[in-house]
Amino acid sequence: xxxxxxxxxxxxxxxxxxxxxxxxxxxxxxxxxxxxxxxxxxxxxxxxxxxxxxxxxxxxxxxxxxxxxxxxxxxxxxxxxxxxxxxxxxxxxxxxxxxxxxx
Amino acid sequence: xxxxxxxxxxxxxxxxxxxxxxxxxxxxxxxxxxxxxxxxxxxxxxxxxxxxxxxxxxxxxxxxxxxxxxxxxxxxxxxxxxxxxxxxxxxxxxxxxxxxxxxxxxxxxxxxxxxxxxxxxxxxxxxxxxxxxxxxxxxxxxxxxxxxxxxxxxxxxxxxxxxxxxxxxxxxxxxxxxxxxxxxxxxxxxxxxxxxxxxxxxxxxxxxxxxxxxxxxxxxxxxxxxxxxxxxxxxxxxxxxxxxxxxxxxxxxxxxxxxxxxxxxxxxxxxxxxxxxxxxxxxxxxxxxxxxxxxxxxxxxxxxxxxxxxxxxxxxxxxxxxxxxxxxxxxxxxxxxxxxxxxxxxxxxxxxxxxxxxxxxxxxxxxxxxxxxxxxxxxxxxxxxxxxxxxxxxxxxxxxxxxxxxxxxxxxxxxxxxxxxxxxxxxxxxxxxxxxxxxxxxxxxxxxxxxxxxxxxxxxxxxxxxxxxxxxxxxxxxxxxxxxxxxxxxxxxxxxxxxxxxxxxxxxxxxxxxxxxxxxxxxxxxxxxxxxxxxxxxxxxxxxxxxxxxxxxxxxxxxxxxxxxxxxxxxxxxxxxxxxxxxxxxxxxxxxxxxxxxxxxxxxxxxxxxxxxxxxxxxxxxxxxxxxxxx
Numbered sequence: 001x002x003x004x005x006x007x008x009x010x011x012x013x014x015x016x017x018x019x020x021x022x023x024x025x026x027x028x029x030x031x032x033x034x035x036x037x038x039x040x041x042x043x044x045x046x047x048x049x050x051x052x053x054x055x056x057x058x059x060x061x062x063x064x065x066x067x068x069x070x071x072x073x074x075x076x077x078x079x080x081x082x083x084x085x086x087x088x089x090x091x092x093x094x095x096x097x098x099x100x101x102x103x
Numbered sequence: 104x105x106x107x108x109x110x111x112x113x114x115x116x117x118x119x120x121x122x123x124x125x126x127x128x129x130x131x132x133x134x135x136x137x138x139x140x141x142x143x144x145x146x147x148x149x150x151x152x153x154x155x156x157x158x159x160x161x162x163x164x165x166x167x168x169x170x171x172x173x174x175x176x177x178x179x180x181x182x183x184x185x186x187x188x189x190x191x192x193x194x195x196x197x198x199x200x201x202x203x204x205x206x207x208x209x210x211x212x213x214x215x216x217x218x219x220x221x222x223x224x225x226x227x228x229x230x231x232x233x234x235x236x237x238x239x240x241x242x243x244x245x246x247x248x249x250x251x252x253x254x255x256x257x258x259x260x261x262x263x264x265x266x267x268x269x270x271x272x273x274x275x276x277x278x279x280x281x282x283x284x285x286x287x288x289x290x291x292x293x294x295x296x297x298x299x300x301x302x303x304x305x306x307x308x309x310x311x312x313x314x315x316x317x318x319x320x321x322x323x324x325x326x327x328x329x330x331x332x333x334x335x336x337x338x339x340x341x342x343x344x345x346x347x348x349x350x351x352x353x354x355x356x357x358x359x360x361x362x363x364x365x366x367x368x369x370x371x372x373x374x375x376x377x378x379x380x381x382x383x384x385x386x387x388x389x390x391x392x393x394x395x396x397x398x399x400x401x402x403x404x405x406x407x408x409x410x411x412x413x414x415x416x417x418x419x420x421x422x423x424x425x426x427x428x429x430x431x432x433x434x435x436x437x438x439x440x441x442x443x444x445x446x447x448x449x450x451x452x453x454x455x456x457x458x459x460x461x462x463x464x465x466x467x468x469x470x471x472x473x474x475x476x477x478x479x480x481x482x483x484x485x486x487x488x489x490x491x492x493x494x495x496x497x498x499x500x501x502x503x504x505x506x507x508x509x510x511x512x513x514x515x516x517x518x519x520x521x522x523x524x525x526x527x528x529x530x531x532x533x534x535x536x537x538x539x540x541x542x543x544x545x546x547x548x549x550x551x552x553x554x555x556x557x558x559x560x561x562x563x564x565x566x567x568x569x570x571x572x573x574x575x576x577x578x579x580x581x582x583x584x585x586x587x588x589x590x591x592x593x594x595x596x597x598x599x600x601x602x603x604x605x606x607x608x609x610x611x612x613x614x615x616x617x618x619x620x621x622x623x624x625x626x627x628x629x630x631x632x633x634x635x636x637x638x639x640x641x642x643x644x645x646x647x648x649x650x651x652x653x654x655x656x657x658x659x660x661x662x663x664x665x666x667x668x669x670x671x672x673x674x675x676x677x678x679x680x681x682x683x684x685x686x687x688x689x690x691x692x693x694x695x696x697x698x699x700x701x702x703x704x705x706x707x708x709x710x711x712x713x714x715x716x717x718x719x720x721x722x723x724x725x726x727x728x729x730x731x732x733x734x
Contacts, residue, residue, distance in 0.1 A: 022717075022721055025714065025717050026714055026717060026718055026721075027714075029714075034713075034714075095712075095713050095714065096712055096714070099710070099711035099712050099713070100711060
């Protein structure tokens, strides 16, 4: 049996991943990269669930990860379709260039 | 039998509802049948009930039909109950009888009008409200009818609302009477708080028990109710609305502004006469107000050019007579004059309407003339009405009622000659303006071509009313003419006759001669001035500057409108103008401005830049998490 990883480490990694993903969403202008960053954030959340589930020996944490996985797959499917449409309309993948709203 | 009483006001209400909710599905002819039919059936009913009542009076000389308790607040429990007694029977007969005739007349008068059905709906509602007013056993229910007829009056004066001046006249009538109604409401509050009930009979009995003659409370209540009556009955100083109310269709003027609604004030005072006996000063002031009003309105009627305005001023003046009668305690005479006045004034208005219809809605008397050959039925009936209004002796109803009032005023000399003198001068003026109108309209040369000849629906009401205007007075004749006292005997239990002290009864010959002679004098002067070709000296007199100025002054109704305009309307409008941006409003516009600003600020965040949104959400989440952790 390998030495167990303390849950704090797992949570810390999840936070790090989440912040990385968030930064990606904020600073990237290419919509594909934004989607990828979103995936990272989702996986960070999933990791947090796994760690918590393992720490307390509860199965719900693992179940939640499955749900998140399913949702992420659906989100990517819809998101990529939208990206395609967006490219058709604007001939660019820059989200700022695609904004037509002028408050 | 008396249990059918509730049907009398209900039938016109049902008519109103049917016509209103029938909408466009209901043909005009059906609306006319319903409108006339409902009032006619309730007329038949009220004649049946009234006849039975007078032949076999029930115990206590009144029949009260309790329907339900309106509301229950502590000890205060006004009921919805109708009271049938001699006084309400007189009112009932006049309202439903004359009302049915006027409804029939309206079918022809309003034919082809765009809002024919609306007219009958309003008229039926009016009759219903008026019946509630006179049948109410309770001052609160009476007030419901009182306000209801005010509303219908407003709706019907402004009936032809395409013309903004009609709307203005309607508003004026509503607002001026509102002044009186407010005072009356205060009077009712005073009665309810001081006596604990608004039930008329109980309240009167308690007033006699608790309030000594001349006590402050009795005077205040009587005065407040009097102001309400002044507004409704168009007496000084609240009379200015009635001449303008002639903007409505002529049948409306006949029904509301001559025969029924404007006499509601007289009815109210007669109903609560016990209060006025407790406040003799107020009662005497009624006589003074009535006397002044009848003179002022009589003079104004002399100078009018519009035939309906002559009749309007004449109505004010005749109600002045009723007020004189009330003021001298001649309650019976007041109600008697109310009845005959309803006959002849409704007749005159309907006759005037027939003339107006024939001349293509021309109302200016100076453009009429020589109509007696063209419209014989209208002429003869109008003549009967005019003679009755002028109180030509012996053959007309108006003579008997006016003679009764003058007689009582003569016997009342204890508190001054004024009521009698005003009455006699008023009788002279009445006869003068009445025959001036008659000669101008029906004699002389023909000035406007007759374009329409009235049919039977107009002639029948005219004829019936003409007969009533002539013979309606024979139910009450003075002592030296047979001394019939049918009317006063019937109404005696409700309105007691004042005990007349015989010491004042001297000089009867002088009194009789004046009462007989004065109307004839007016007739003679009218013939001299308006029928015969004028002599040179008369012409010179009529053209003098003073005479012309007086005529202009009277044409403007003694300048009351201008006076109120300068004293009340313009200051009010001025204050409203400078207070257009008032401080209270500032507060609320400030709130609106603040909201607008917030809106503009928040709009900036709606930029469409997705990454900024994400940043916002992230910051918000961080903030909330921080809050959770910190707490």
